[in-house]
Amino acid sequence: MSGKKDSQGEDVTPQRTGEPDDKKTVSPMPLASIAPIGDRSRETSKPEGAVRPPSAPRRPGRTVVLLAVGLLAITAILLSIRYLVPKPAKLMPVGTGFFQAELKGPGTLDAINKANVSSSLQGVITALHVDRNDVLRKGEIIAEISADDLRAQIGVARASQEAARKAVEAAYADSRRAEATLANARSTLAREMEMQRTGASSRSALEAAQTAVQQGEADLSKAQSFIRQAEAQEAQAAATVEMNQAQLDKSVIRAPIDGVVVARDLNLGDVVSPGTAIVELVDPSSIVLTARFDESAIASLSQGQGVKITFNSQGELPIDGKVLRIGREVDTETREFTVDITPQRLPSNWAIGQRSTAVIAIEGRSDVISVPASAIVRKDGHPGVWAVAGGRAAWRPVELGSIGGNLVEVRSGLNKGDVVMTDPKRVYAFMPVARSESRP
Structure with missing residues (x-):
């Protein structure tokens, strides 16, 4: 294998690993690349272009696994507590029996005679x-x-009445004078007429006597007219006095009733x-309790029915009463009507508007299924009960009927032998329930 040579003809081919050191050619290191003593950052720096070895792949941490196992364990414990451990509850077996229905309604004290x-x-x-x-x-x-102005007005009216009375007296005097004058004129006319027949009087004297009679009659008629006018003025003045006196009497306020x-x-x-x-003012003998009932109960009430009245603000025993009258108007919004109840006695401290509760007993019935009112639970506005079957709780819708004391009639939804919770609190579906039965 031929090696590479530089420009001067020297061999610069890199040596393979394992070859002797004398065959290696080491290039001198630049002084700038030498890090000062103590500069750790430069000691650990890699030369430019150096290839970093790949890191080993990470495996899932044991912490995640432990957390998942812990959550599963907690969930299992909670579910076992919720659905395996029975919860103690007050239970009652459902049965039939005599049921005394009652009508209960709120009321307030009022009075028939008040002002x-x-x-x-x-x-x-x-x-x-x-x-x-x-x-x-x-x-x-x-x-x-205060009525000083009315007293002054009545003084003026009485003075006017006195003046009118005196005017009446003057009119009567004028009338009597006119009557006397007319009587004299009539007597003179009679004499003139007698003398005229005997020729002892002239025609002119007879005519003068006739004119005097006519004048006397006119004066008498005028005097009588003055009398009627004066009497009318006197009556008017008297009426004014009476009116002012009535106004003055109104300044004194008196009790209209006992x-x-x-x-x-x-x-x-x-x-x-x-x-x-x-x-x-209130007449205590006319005090009644005005109670309100749902319109569905109107057919069950009649005058004279017995009532038990309990006042909310007092710890006294219930007071007996009787239905006095039944209202004939139903409120269009609440669909309630009113019943006036006469109490046999009033509480030791009573007040108009005092709140109370009226309970009216209706006919009793047998073979009726009823449960305590505390057992009724509503869901979305619908009544129901928590029934227990197989040691598990289940909500069951029911149809309610009349109320009797602490019991409520159940018309449908329960059968004889069913078991219900009488005081359900924090109950959920399929909740395990301990079968400890007790009647309320």
Whole structure:
């Protein structure tokens, strides 16, 4: 094999590995390529054009494998806990029995006889004689309104009435004078007519007597007209006095009914306007509970039915009552109607608008499937129960009926012998359930 030679004819063919060192030709290293002592970066640098040996391929890390195994183990543990370990729950076997249906509805205290006492005049309250919880009788004074202008007007009206009365008296006097004058003229005419027949009187004297009679009749008619006019003016003045007196009487506010003052909205010195309530009166004997029920229950109610009333704000025992009247109008939005209930007694502390609950018992029935109200669970607005079969929980839709105390009638969806959870909490499908049965 012939080697390569440079321009001077020297052999520059590289030596093969394994050949003796004396056969190698070493090119001198440039001084610039020599790194200073301590410069590690230059010591490890590769000459330009050097080929780096390929690195060995990396294998999957053991960490990833361990993580995957751990996740699978955790998932298996969670699934075993969720679907293998039974959860204790209150269970009840479904059966049939006697069921007493009840209607329950919210209500508020109201009164049939009540009055918002106000003034028909505008003015300042100069006297206020009542306060909350005062018991009043009809006609008692509640408040007084300033009415100085009305008193002045009634004084003027009474003066006008007196002047009209005197004008009537003068008209009657004029009428009596006219009557006397007419009577004298008629007597004179009679004498003249008698003398005219005997020839003792002249024709002119007779005519003068006739004219005097006509004049007297006209004066009497005029006097009587003045009487009627004066009497009309007197009646008008009297009516004005009566009207002003009625207005003045309105400045004194009186109780329109017997009752208790349940509210006082204005104070002494306030300006009252027509229609503004000063106090609210309520007749305690007319207090009723106005309860609301769904329209589906209207056929089950009748006047005189017994009712149990429980007030939400008091811990007293239920109060007995009776249905007084049934409303004949259903609310178009809530589809509810009202029932007025008369309580046998009022609570120790009562207030108009106080909330309560009315429970009306309806006829009892036998062979009815019912479950506690706490067992009902709604999904998407549909009622259902969590039934237990084979130790697993499953949600079952049901059709509900009437309510009776803490029980709810189930018309369909359950059969005798089924087992339901009476207090389902955090229940899910196929959840293992411990079969510890207990009736609520």
